Amino acid sequence: MTALIELNGITKVLKGQEQPRTILDGVGLSVHPGESLAIVGRSGSGKSTLLSVLGLFDRPDQGSYLLDGTEISRLPERRAAKLRSSHFGFVFQRFFLLKHLTAAQNVAMALVNGQGWLPRRQRRAKVMAALEEVGIAHLAKNRPAKMSGGEQQRVAIARALVRQPRILLADEPTGALDTETGTLVIDALQGVTARGCALILVTHDRDHAARMGRILHLNEGVLAEQKVAA
Numbered sequence: 001m002t003a004l005i006e007l008n009g010i011t012k013v014l015k016g017q018e019q020p021r022t023i024l025d026g027v028g029l030s031v032h033p034g035e036s037l038a039i040v041g042r043s044g045s046g047k048s049t050l051l052s053v054l055g056l057f058d059r060p061d062q063g064s065y066l067l068d069g070t071e072i073s074r075l076p077e078r079r080a081a082k083l084r085s086s087h088f089g090f091v092f093q094r095f096f097l098l099k100h101l102t103a104a105q106n107v108a109m110a111l112v113n114g115q116g117w118l119p120r121r122q123r124r125a126k127v128m129a130a131l132e133e134v135g136i137a138h139l140a141k142n143r144p145a146k147m148s149g150g151e152q153q154r155v156a157i158a159r160a161l162v163r164q165p166r167i168l169l170a171d172e173p174t175g176a177l178d179t180e181t182g183t184l185v186i187d188a189l190q191g192v193t194a195r196g197c198a199l200i201l202v203t204h205d206r207d208h209a210a211r212m213g214r215i216l217h218l219n220e221g222v223l224a225e226q227k228v229a230a
């Protein structure tokens, strides 16, 4: 089976300093549909940079990035932006919800595209399905101020899922939450793999990392597999 994502020799060098610094050093990685991966490593080891390269926010200086077998490491920004919105969902430590909108309206914002809005009924069905997927359909009409941190993060996950991404990239999504709430958020994230979406989670939390199918350790820009779950 062709990998969904195949990285080979990905290198990212930070210039503009006295000495150029290698942030990603020959990273290789294959990701298949429905897989879940944790990327762990010390602060500053390059985890967020790797997610930025994976999500096409940043380009590698060297190496190849195949998405469904097609080389995409040097796409012009317009085509990269299209791929970003058709293939990827993003979840961050901060929820970035619009506070004057309800949960459903926040999720619906992700459905606005170059052609404008989808028809109302279609939009509503997609939004409610995404909220249901993360277990908070009953909060559709609530505004963020009336929700807990974990609920707000699940709205942000629903917003990332509503376009049915093939890859969900999550950068420390539980970093601002207590342990119990964080666990609910990880449950919601893991649910996406059941329908073939690949999940790549950057985390400092060992328990959350252990729940992923694979753990990859980034050490000074070098990525290595830590263990394969039974």
Ligand SMILES: Nc1ncnc2c1ncn2[C@@H]1O[C@H](COP(=O)(O)OP(=O)(O)OP(=O)(O)O)[C@@H](O)[C@H]1O
Residues within 6 Å of the ligand: 014, 023, 041, 042, 043, 044, 045, 046, 047, 048, 049, 050
């Ligand atoms: N635009 C930039 N300008 C200067 N330094 C940068 C830039 N982007 C990343 N870095 C540096 O590159 C290194 C890797 O950063 P990155 O954010 O990828 O690490 P990280 O593993 O995600 O860290 P953390 O766990 O603290 O979020 C760090 O030393 C960081 O300071």
